[in-house]
Amino acid sequence: MSTRQKLALFYRTVLMAHTSKISKAILTVLLSSAVIAISNQAFAQEGTWATKAPMLMARGAVAGSIIGSNLYVVGGGNRGGAFYSTLEVYDPTTNIWTFLAPMPTAREAAAAAAINGKLYVVGGSRYPIPLETLEVYDPTTNTWTSKASMPAARSHIGAAAINGRLYVVGGHIHYGPTLDTLEVYDPTTDTWTSLAPMPTARYEPAVSVINGKLYVAGGMSAFGFPVDTLEVYDPVTNTWTIKAPMPTARVAARAAAINGRLYVVGGENVYGIPWATLEVYDPATNTWTSLAPMPTARGWAAAAAINGIFYVAGGWSGWRSLDTLETFTPVTAAPPIPVEIDIKPGSYPNSINPKSKGNIPVAILSSSTFDAPSQVDKTSLTFGRTGDEESLAFCNPSGEDVNGDGLLDLVCHFETEKTGFQHGDTQGVLKGKTMDGTPIKGTDYVKIVPK
Numbered sequence: 001m002s003t004r005q006k007l008a009l010f011y012r013t014v015l016m017a018h019t020s021k022i023s024k025a026i027l028t029v030l031l032s033s034a035v036i037a038i039s040n041q042a043f044a045q046e047g048t049w050a051t052k053a054p055m056l057m058a059r060g061a062v063a064g065s066i067i068g069s070n071l072y073v074v075g076g077g078n079r080g081g082a083f084y085s086t087l088e089v090y091d092p093t094t095n096i097w098t099f100l101a102p103m104p105t106a107r108e109a110a111a112a113a114a115i116n117g118k119l120y121v122v123g124g125s126r127y128p129i130p131l132e133t134l135e136v137y138d139p140t141t142n143t144w145t146s147k148a149s150m151p152a153a154r155s156h157i158g159a160a161a162i163n164g165r166l167y168v169v170g171g172h173i174h175y176g177p178t179l180d181t182l183e184v185y186d187p188t189t190d191t192w193t194s195l196a197p198m199p200t201a202r203y204e205p206a207v208s209v210i211n212g213k214l215y216v217a218g219g220m221s222a223f224g225f226p227v228d229t230l231e232v233y234d235p236v237t238n239t240w241t242i243k244a245p246m247p248t249a250r251v252a253a254r255a256a257a258i259n260g261r262l263y264v265v266g267g268e269n270v271y272g273i274p275w276a277t278l279e280v281y282d283p284a285t286n287t288w289t290s291l292a293p294m295p296t297a298r299g300w301a302a303a304a305a306i307n308g309i310f311y312v313a314g315g316w317s318g319w320r321s322l323d324t325l326e327t328f329t330p331v332t333a334a335p336p337i338p339v340e341i342d343i344k345p346g347s348y349p350n351s352i353n354p355k356s357k358g359n360i361p362v363a364i365l366s367s368s369t370f371d372a373p374s375q376v377d378k379t380s381l382t383f384g385r386t387g388d389e390e391s392l393a394f395c396n397p398s399g400e401d402v403n404g405d406g407l408l409d410l411v412c413h414f415e416t417e418k419t420g421f422q423h424g425d426t427q428g429v430l431k432g433k434t435m436d437g438t439p440i441k442g443t444d445y446v447k448i449v450p451k
């Protein structure tokens with residue numbers, strides 16, 4: 001028996017659990033240990049979870065996407081073999097769900113994305129039959145239309161829209177192969193095209209788009225294990241890049257992009273135990289951070305971001321189908337307040353010899369609305385060629401008016417050797433925070449000597 005078959009057997013066991021009090025007790029113990037493991041870890045909060053109105057119908061393996069500022073959730077099933085055609089929409093401004101025209105083909109484990117105000121629902125499964133079906137919902141008419149089918153049927157896929165085209169990745173065929181397939185659908189020609197296959201074949205990945213690139217995280221590998229893999233596809237070059245793996249390997253997690261970062265939530269481990277885990281990936285640093293866990297551990301949900309808020313609807317927790325809607329609102333870092341600085345106050349052109357053993361004085365100038373000596377957190381200051389250099393030596397204890405405008409300015413000194421200046425640099429950058437934590441940033445001209 002293959003690992004996947006064993007896993008399928010495990011799911012069947014889970015499905016039967018509601019008929020067996022003993023199995024249910026065992027599963028409850030497993031779930032409790034998972035919860036304890038989570039609560040023992042430390043998390044950076046960096047945002048808050050809230051519970052919203054539940055869906056009108058509980059379901060997992062459900063697909064979802066955003067049109068306008070509303071969340072559309074479609075299809076899905078329970079773990080007892082039912083498939084649904086149900087479409088419902090959530091309006092965040094009213095916290096109300098509404099049923100809409102059902103999808104022509106009832107199915108679970110499909111994927112959905114929005115293009116030009118329409119909802120595209122592709123693939124999926126009527127267990128054990130995978131589907132190539134593509135159906136499109138138009139909210140303006142509350143009607144469905146069938147479009148060109150995928151070249152081959154597959155379920156448990158990921159999908160996302162980039163530049164008006166629908167990208168569909170991975171998936172599998174029940175009792176058949178796990179797929180690395182990437183195909184794109186063009187609504188303007190109603191045609192499908194095959195693209196570079198994903199490096200790691202997998203099904204039920206978490207998928208989203210950042211800066212026109214397709215991010216694919218986690219999923220179930222061809223070997224029947226959840227993976228932590230993050231791979232990114234660039235449609236411009238038709239190439240894949242492997243990025244830093246997620247801290248938590250998982251299948252049937254869900255992703256959304258907020259402020260250029262990839263949030264991945266929930267999913268299941270190899271035993272089908274649901275995760276509450278929320279992790280965020282920053283493409284700028286290629287690093288992952290663990291955030292506050294979701295209130296309800298689950299996989300197989302529908303998820304999307306609306307106006308910077310991550311919505312997670314429905315899903316499965318063990319054998320149970322959920323109608324739960326929970327939202328995560330990240331704390332967004334405030335943009336830095338620009339401050340005026342004078343490197344080497346009173347002198348110009350601010351010549352700096354990077355080999356000097358001395359310090360560079362930098363004045364942070366006050367204005368009518370900003371009192372630098374009292375408002376700047378002196379311990380927070382960094383200065384150099386990027387502004388992130390930890391080069392602070394000391395700040396003068398009392399303010400001094402370096403530009404003669406009658407307002408006392410703050411003068412601090414930075415160790416030249418730690419500022420990182422190089423020949424050719426023309427600006428110095430100072431960063432820091434105010435006493436209440438608001439970031440500040442200032443720049444001034446520098447001339448690096450000798451030439």
Ligand SMILES: [Ca+2]
Pocket residue numbers: 342343344345346347348349350
């Ligand atoms: Ca100067």
Ligand SMILES: [Ca+2]
Pocket residue numbers: 365366400401402403404405406407408409
């Ligand atoms: Ca001044």
